[in-house]
Amino acid sequence: xxxxxxxxTTAAGDVVDVDLPGDAFDALLAAADTLEPDAVxxxxxxxxxxxxxxxxxxxxxxxxxxxxxxxxxxxxxDHAAAVTDWYLFERVVGEFGPRRAFxxxxxxxxxxxxxxxxxxxxxxxxxxxxxxRVTATVTDxxxxxxxVRHVDDAGVAHEDLTAHDDPREAREIVTLDADGRYRPLxxxxxxxxxxxxxxxxxxxxxxxxxTVYPATVANWYREREGELDVDHWRETMARQSGxxxxxxxxxxxxxxxxxxxxxxxxxxxxxCLKRREWEYDADTDLDVDxxxxxFPCRExxxxxxxxxxxxxxxxxxxxxxxxxELTPSEKEQLEALIDAVADGRIDEIREADVYKGxxxxxxxxxxxxxxxxxxxxxxxxxxxxxxxxxDGE
Amino acid sequence: MQSLVxxxxxxxxxxxxxxxxxxxxxxxxxxxxxxxxxxxxxxxxPHLREVLRTVEGDEIYVVPLFVSEGYFTEEVIPRExxxxxxxxxxxxxxxxxxxxxxxxxxxxxxxxxxCGPVGTHAAMTDVIVRRAESVTDDPDVGEGxxxxxxxxxxxxxxxxAKAIEYHADRIRDRGRFDEVRALYMDEDxxxxxxxxxxxxxxxxxxPLFIADGYHTQEDIPEDVGLCADHTExxxxxxxxxxxxxxxxxxxxxxxxxxxxxxxxxxxxxADLGGALEDVRETTRVATGD
Numbered sequence: 001x002x003x004x005x006x007x008x009t010t011a012a013g014d015v016v017d018v019d020l021p022g023d024a025f026d027a028l029l030a031a032a033d034t035l036e037p038d039a040v041x042x043x044x045x046x047x048x049x050x051x052x053x054x055x056x057x058x059x060x061x062x063x064x065x066x067x068x069x070x071x072x073x074x075x076x077x078d079h080a081a082a083v084t085d086w087y088l089f090e091r092v093v094g095e096f097g098p099r100r101a102f103x104x105x106x107x108x109x110x111x112x113x114x115x116x117x118x119x120x121x122x123x124x125x126x127x128x129x130x131x132x133r134v135t136a137t138v139t140d141x142x143x144x145x146x147x148v149r150h151v152d153d154a155g156v157a158h159e160d161l162t163a164h165d166d167p168r169e170a171r172e173i174v175t176l177d178a179d180g181r182y183r184p185l186x187x188x189x190x191x192x193x194x195x196x197x198x199x200x201x202x203x204x205x206x207x208x209x210x211t212v213y214p215a216t217v218a219n220w221y222r223e224r225e226g227e228l229d230v231d232h233w234r235e236t237m238a239r240q241s242g243x244x245x246x247x248x249x250x251x252x253x254x255x256x257x258x259x260x261x262x263x264x265x266x267x268x269x270x271x272c273l274k275r276r277e278w279e280y281d282a283d284t285d286l287d288v289d290x291x292x293x294x295f296p297c298r299e300x301x302x303x304x305x306x307x308x309x310x311x312x313x314x315x316x317x318x319x320x321x322x323x324x325e326l327t328p329s330e331k332e333q334l335e336a337l338i339d340a341v342a343d344g345r346i347d348e349i350r351e352a353d354v355y356k357g358x359x360x361x362x363x364x365x366x367x368x369x370x371x372x373x374x375x376x377x378x379x380x381x382x383x384x385x386x387x388x389x390x391d392g393e
Numbered sequence: 394m395q396s397l398v399x400x401x402x403x404x405x406x407x408x409x410x411x412x413x414x415x416x417x418x419x420x421x422x423x424x425x426x427x428x429x430x431x432x433x434x435x436x437x438x439p440h441l442r443e444v445l446r447t448v449e450g451d452e453i454y455v456v457p458l459f460v461s462e463g464y465f466t467e468e469v470i471p472r473e474x475x476x477x478x479x480x481x482x483x484x485x486x487x488x489x490x491x492x493x494x495x496x497x498x499x500x501x502x503x504x505x506x507x508c509g510p511v512g513t514h515a516a517m518t519d520v521i522v523r524r525a526e527s528v529t530d531d532p533d534v535g536e537g538x539x540x541x542x543x544x545x546x547x548x549x550x551x552x553x554a555k556a557i558e559y560h561a562d563r564i565r566d567r568g569r570f571d572e573v574r575a576l577y578m579d580e581d582x583x584x585x586x587x588x589x590x591x592x593x594x595x596x597x598x599x600p601l602f603i604a605d606g607y608h609t610q611e612d613i614p615e616d617v618g619l620c621a622d623h624t625e626x627x628x629x630x631x632x633x634x635x636x637x638x639x640x641x642x643x644x645x646x647x648x649x650x651x652x653x654x655x656x657x658x659x660x661x662x663a664d665l666g667g668a669l670e671d672v673r674e675t676t677r678v679a680t681g682d
Contacts, residue, residue, distance in 0.1 A: 096449040184405040186438045214439035218446040
């Protein structure tokens with residue numbers, strides 16, 4: 001990253017070595033040529049206007065009227081960084097709010113002057129977005145290049161990663177996790193590693209992020225603008241219809257503990273990288289943490305709604321008292337099993353590690369000892385009065 | 394700036410569900426008729442609820458990648474896209490004739506052209522025929538062949554059967570195949586008894602579904618008897634009670650589907666330039682020459 005000496009020099013106004021390319025220069029001229037009367041084109045440290053005598057360049061109190069194309073190009077050579085920066089954000093990136101704000105945020109364009117930014121970009125400016133690591137750099141023509149890879153691949157050499165150049169190729173990367181299982185939630189922290197988009201342009205960088213984490217930039221942008229439209233649990237469930245209409249009935253006016261459980265289950269950072277901003281309703285916050293993600297979650301997602309439908313049915317069952325005979329270790333083993341499944345640690349428990357309650361041999365032993373021929377724990381039927389087996393699958 | 398938004402069901406369980414949506418979006422991007430092509434889903438991301446905020450254009454065409462008019466096109470999609478003042482009467486449809494409605498999407502405060510589903514468009518008939526050509530690898534397939542168009546019955550959606558019959562009738566009227574029949578999964582005439590409904594030795598079976606998944610990969614192959622268990626897979630063609638059944642899988646995976654999406658957007662006012670011709674050309678079945 002940028003060293004202090006270089007920062008000092010550039011902060012004093014020294015210009016990073018950028019050649020003014022023709023496309024940026026032509027675009028600036030075109031902008032000046034199509035101005036309303038008395039208007040100017042503003043770039044950092046200067047303005048450009050056009051009148052009948054030629055172009056009028058003003059920089060730092062110095063006004064130079066009557067410039068022709070060649071003179072203007074020479075004059076702007078000292079401001080090449082500022083002009084290429086103007087060209088990037090006003091012409092290449094375009095007006096679309098989320099894309100523009102995201103690409104400016106990547107290099108702190110609203111916080112740092114051009115010279116300091118270009119000095120930092122020369123070495124690479126890194127930002128993280130979920131599990132993405134985005135490194136922005138600048139070429140000697142003032143163009144931006146973006147490298148996108150997994151945060152866990154931060155120190156990995158390019159040749160050890162599979163290179164991609166089309167943002168659409170990210171669709172394949174996000175479909176399956178490292179174990180080859182389908183990822184139904186794009187913001188789950190299960191993005192696989194081993195790939196890199198080594199050299200993207202600004203629009204491609206935005207599209208790559210949009211492909212990996214759809215709509216996260218748009219929602220982050222709305223939040224920055226103070227316009228994030230949050231739909232809380234109650235209104236989201238009230239909106240559902242068809243097979244999901246039943247979820248509304250889970251709210252029985254008996255508090256929101258069930259929604260705490262849902263949020264703890266589905267929305268913790270270990271399950272989803274969005275920062276939950278929705279609550280039970282506008283007046284009732286949930287009691288569990290919403291997470292630390294950089295991009296917000298504005299309403300219960302379709303996975304939460306689907307799971308909530310199942311829980312609505314399961315939670316409509318009245319509780320019963322069962323009596324099981326277990327040793328203390330067997331009780332603890334059941335708890336260890338639930339923990340291991342809930343935390344996704346089953347695959348980490350080694351074949352012969354019989355010291356772990358969720359080890360397969362330990363679990364098979366428990367089943368052999370405690371299940372009857374019908375799969376009932378300790379031979380206790382689910383429904384002692386009949387064959388209603390509940391819905392415990 | 395002109396934008397196309399393809400909206401589809403998607404799946405929490407099946408990674409193949411969204412594949413046709415992405416494929417057709419890519420086909421349309423490649424012909425360049427739209428400044429941007431976005432996709433949104435009911436079960437995947439971006440969700441229908443949030444897809445419009447990712448759209449940059451000011452002329453926005455929303456095309457549902459669904460096979461028939463019904464619950465999703467009439468209720469779920471307009472609600473989730475927040476189309477202000479939506480009423481199904483906007484389409485003035487008999488169950489097959491929904492074309493488009495222009496409404497303000499409250500999410501973005503801009504008008505969108507909300508189109509009828511691809512499955513009921515007349516051009517969909519050509520896609521079914523093209524699907525038969527693809528699965529038989531014969532661009533002239535027809536003579537000596539029967540064609541079965543298969544869908545859900547009316548149990549789930551009364552318009553589902555209308556779309557099946559509409560296309561079956563149109564293909565029959567062309568006289569290309571020896572026999573054409575509409576068959577259903579949950580009502581008579583049932584696809585389970587397919588050989589009973591055809592005299593031809595060869596029958597192409599085209600399910601009117603958008604994506605391959607449970608129905609097209611498990612239900613129908615087992616019901617028809619292409620295999621005893623879907624995990625075993627099946628041959629194409631597979632012989633069932635003396636009939637060679639050429640099972641095509643979901644029609645929605647046929648590349649020509651991109652043409653129907655374009656037709657919908659074009660009829661809603663999109664400027665397509667030469668995109669229709671380009672898509673028809675790029676998705677043609679190779680003749681093998």
